[in-house]
Amino acid sequence: MIYGKLIDGKAIVPVIFRLYTQPDFSLDFVIDTGFNDHLTLPPQAVSAMNLPLYSSTSARLADGREALLSIHLATIVWDSIEKIVPILASGYKPLLGTALMEGYHLEIDFEDNGLVSLEKISPKRSLLLCSATFSAIIT
Incomplete structure (x- = not known):
């Protein structure tokens, strides 16, 4: 489970970086x-972290x-699991996209300092959600 907070209307979660040099x-x-x-x-953060260049892409x-x-590569710890993920060098603030949240349930309490949580979707829960959706479609 990953926890964060709603700050100024933005859902914010921490990401742990594991770099060889620090x-x-x-x-x-x-x-x-x-x-x-x-x-x-x-880009300044990517440079400061000395992340290896993997590729480039038009976006x-x-x-x-x-x-x-x-596109650079970084090792992160996501929900206690070490992963190597692509990092796009872009913009002025760190953004977390949907590819990293795949297989997770996102819940946000929309109030000042509201709880933001990402919970791994269990196969059983995923099946229940699909069944409920299918039932709603056919009724």
């Missing part, structure tokens, strides 16, 4: 359900512009 550290990320990849970090930004973005 002890683990945490950065706060804004959940962006309109972003379908893993994580973004400002359409939220303002509609096309941009060529570099």
